[in-house]
Amino acid sequence: MKVLVIGLNHKTADVETREKIAFTGAKLEEGVFGLRKIPEVKEVALLSTCNRVEIYACVSDTAAAAENIKNFLASFHNLIRKDFEGSLYSHTESDAVRHVLRVASSLDSMVVGEPQILGQLKDVFDFALSKKTTGILLNKLFKKAISTAKRVRTETKIAENAVSISFAAVELAKKIFTDLSGKSFMLLGAGEMAELAARHLVNNGVKEVAVVNRTYERGCEMAGEFKGRAVRFEDFLHELALMDIIICSTGAPSYILVREQMNKVMKERKHRPVFIIDISVPRNIDPEINKIENVYLYDVDDLQEVIDSNILERQKEAEKGEQIINDEVENFLKWMSSLDSVPTIVALRQKAEAIKNEELEKFKVKCPDMSEDRLKAVEYLATAIVNKLIHPPTSALKEDAEDRDELIAMIKKLYGINGGNVEE
Amino acid sequence: MGTALFELALTCYFAVTIIGIIGLFKGSKESSQLMLIVTGAGFLMHSASIVYRYVAAGHLPVTSMHEAASFFVWCIVLIFFFLEYRYKIGIMGSFILPIVFILMLSSSVLPREIRPLSPVLQSYWLGIHTFLAFLGNAAFAVAFGIGIMYLLQEHYLKSKHTHGLFKRLPSIQVLDEINYKMITLGFPLLTLAIISGALWAESAWGSYWRWDPKEVWSLITWFIYALILHIRLTAGWRGKRAAILSIIGFLIVLFTFFGVNLLSMKSLHSFS
Numbered sequence: 129m130k131v132l133v134i135g136l137n138h139k140t141a142d143v144e145t146r147e148k149i150a151f152t153g154a155k156l157e158e159g160v161f162g163l164r165k166i167p168e169v170k171e172v173a174l175l176s177t178c179n180r181v182e183i184y185a186c187v188s189d190t191a192a193a194a195e196n197i198k199n200f201l202a203s204f205h206n207l208i209r210k211d212f213e214g215s216l217y218s219h220t221e222s223d224a225v226r227h228v229l230r231v232a233s234s235l236d237s238m239v240v241g242e243p244q245i246l247g248q249l250k251d252v253f254d255f256a257l258s259k260k261t262t263g264i265l266l267n268k269l270f271k272k273a274i275s276t277a278k279r280v281r282t283e284t285k286i287a288e289n290a291v292s293i294s295f296a297a298v299e300l301a302k303k304i305f306t307d308l309s310g311k312s313f314m315l316l317g318a319g320e321m322a323e324l325a326a327r328h329l330v331n332n333g334v335k336e337v338a339v340v341n342r343t344y345e346r347g348c349e350m351a352g353e354f355k356g357r358a359v360r361f362e363d364f365l366h367e368l369a370l371m372d373i374i375i376c377s378t379g380a381p382s383y384i385l386v387r388e389q390m391n392k393v394m395k396e397r398k399h400r401p402v403f404i405i406d407i408s409v410p411r412n413i414d415p416e417i418n419k420i421e422n423v424y425l426y427d428v429d430d431l432q433e434v435i436d437s438n439i440l441e442r443q444k445e446a447e448k449g450e451q452i453i454n455d456e457v458e459n460f461l462k463w464m465s466s467l468d469s470v471p472t473i474v475a476l477r478q479k480a481e482a483i484k485n486e487e488l489e490k491f492k493v494k495c496p497d498m499s500e501d502r503l504k505a506v507e508y509l510a511t512a513i514v515n516k517l518i519h520p521p522t523s524a525l526k527e528d529a530e531d532r533d534e535l536i537a538m539i540k541k542l543y544g545i546n547g548g549n550v551e552e
Numbered sequence: 553m554g555t556a557l558f559e560l561a562l563t564c565y566f567a568v569t570i571i572g573i574i575g576l577f578k579g580s581k582e583s584s585q586l587m588l589i590v591t592g593a594g595f596l597m598h599s600a601s602i603v604y605r606y607v608a609a610g611h612l613p614v615t616s617m618h619e620a621a622s623f624f625v626w627c628i629v630l631i632f633f634f635l636e637y638r639y640k641i642g643i644m645g646s647f648i649l650p651i652v653f654i655l656m657l658s659s660s661v662l663p664r665e666i667r668p669l670s671p672v673l674q675s676y677w678l679g680i681h682t683f684l685a686f687l688g689n690a691a692f693a694v695a696f697g698i699g700i701m702y703l704l705q706e707h708y709l710k711s712k713h714t715h716g717l718f719k720r721l722p723s724i725q726v727l728d729e730i731n732y733k734m735i736t737l738g739f740p741l742l743t744l745a746i747i748s749g750a751l752w753a754e755s756a757w758g759s760y761w762r763w764d765p766k767e768v769w770s771l772i773t774w775f776i777y778a779l780i781l782h783i784r785l786t787a788g789w790r791g792k793r794a795a796i797l798s799i800i801g802f803l804i805v806l807f808t809f810f811g812v813n814l815l816s817m818k819s820l821h822s823f824s
Contacts, residue, residue, distance in 0.1 A: 303718070303724070304723055305723055400788075430712050437715040
């Protein structure tokens with residue numbers, strides 16, 4: 129039994145190809161059962177997200193299984209095989225195990241360290257369990273992948289640094305104010321990015337929200353959404369002194385706030401620090417304002433730089449993650465190879481038991497007058513001898529040795545055991 | 553025995569200074585934890601060495617430059633532990649503990665023999681006056697370290713340098729808050745130290761104030777910190793300006809402590 133992974137992701141295939149191969153909605157179940165019908169495939173699970181489609185399988189013959197899986201993909205999606213074959217990767221054995229652990233730990237993701245993939249993989253596992261398409265090997269592999277992902281997450285800082293504008297804004301705000309609860313916040317203008325950042329600030333507990341919009345009605349509407357109050361555009365300068373955090377995203381063609389105005393505001397708020405984020409392009413806030421003491425002004429490029437350096441930091445942490453993956457792959461392979469000797473151990477024990485029972489029966493026939501007590505003593509003796517005799521080969525099989533395959537073959541030969549191959 | 557304890561404490565403070573400096577470039581939770589443990593060990597041995605000397609001398613050991621510097625260090629570490637317990641800022645040690653080590657090192661090179669205390673000075677005022685003065689100055693020392701942290705973090709925020717040490721330093725608000733708290737702790741202690749010193753002087757020498765150089769410089773220190781508090785409350789000089797002032801303030805404290813004696817100004821506080 130071997131582990132096989134076949135799939136494609138954002139690195140190997142463009143969106144168009146990924147869309148064609150994706151298993152969406154009801155197709156997922158159909159796909160899993162279709163794959164399960166391939167004779168070489170003993171266990172199977174299927175992951176389909178917008179960035180990757182992957183088939184995890186436990187197969188008896190990797191080459192044949194891979195062929196059949198590729199053919200299945202072509203026929204299932206009504207595609208010509210050579211059109212997508214170049215985008216596929218396939219991993220077997222230790223590479224396949226490593227791949228699954230890396231995917232789960234988000235080391236193979238578009239944005240390294242983003243946690244969604246683990247949840248998606250858990251869903252795949254739950255689905256496979258409920259449909260019983262996986263068995264001992266893939267179940268163990270998925271459990272290993274989940275525990276490894278958790279280890280990578282807690283032992284490295286892979287997910288610690290913000291990689292989106294809105295998270296970066298909150299992260300920076302916390303370097304100015306520590307705790308955002310009790311802080312007041314003004315949203316100047318609208319726009320998707322600004323609103324997303326506003327939502328994150330609200331989630332982080334800002335106390336007061338003021339929404340300013342050129343159309344007052346729209347402002348009221350948005351204020352309702354953020355549980356804040358609307359402020360007329362003409363009045364925003366008067367309110368500015370009360371605000372600790374300001375996000376600006378108006379469509380104004382020029383600066384709506386200049387240095388002299390901000391100087392006055394700072395005096396009014398007794399120079400308490402203020403964090404201004406200008407997401408608008410062209411910029412709406414005079415960059416000179418950053419030179420005023422206790423004012424921290426970040427524009428969209430600054431935030432992008434924060435994100436870029438955070439991504440670099442995550443990549444550094446990913447290297448530590450790879451170390452953990454190495455450990456866990458090794459653990460899993462050890463477990464897998466220990467699996468090889470289990471049938472031999474069972475067969476050996478069965479053989480010994482059979483001999484014992486046979487000889488005991490013969491003995492009973494020869495000595496029919498034996499009392500119950502005596503008979504029990506003889507049985508006890510036979511059991512003890514059998515156990516003592518099979519103990520050394522059994523423990524040798526359980527040991528994690530380099531030459532286990534040879535040992536298995538030798539023991540089979542010595543004890544005259546046939547079969548004993550892993551089947552579920 | 554007392555000497556051995558002192559040397560061990562000095563070694564611990566040296567070790568944490570190294571750990572702290574490495575932590576500036578490559579910090580982790582483990583390194584700041586190690587820093588706390590080693591500082592704790594150093595502090596215990598340091599305390600024991602002070603107790604040992606207290607017993608040997610029969611009064612609080614603060615009557616030579618060696619003893620005074622050592623006691624000063626002890627007060628700083630005490631406040632450091634309190635702040636670490638209250639705020640849990642791992643990186644703080646990297647800024648405070650080097651000060652601790654340098655002061656401890658200067659204490660170690662000064663003559664260590666126990667000299668008999670002149671009978672006029674043998675009074676309960678010795679303990680009260682010096683303890684207030686050193687604890688107050690220790691608070692200023694911590695404010696100095698925190699002030700440097702503030703200036704660094706403020707610089708990072710302004711220049712948009714948002715990686716490395718920036719991530720490990722706390723928010724400027726918390727730094728400003730600690731800086732302010734340290735000064736509001738140190739200032740009343742210094743005030744009380746000056747008052748108790750005056751009362752002691754009156755009972756020992758018959759006059760409250762003699763324009764002794766140490767007295768004068770303490771008064772200058774007192775005025776600096778009074779000014780810091782005053783303009784913070786009236787003109788809103790917080791953040792960067794408060795941090796710079798607290799750094800200047802502590803440099804004056806250091807001059808009052810060492811400079812006055814080193815320049816061999818004739819002083820009632822000189823220990824010879």
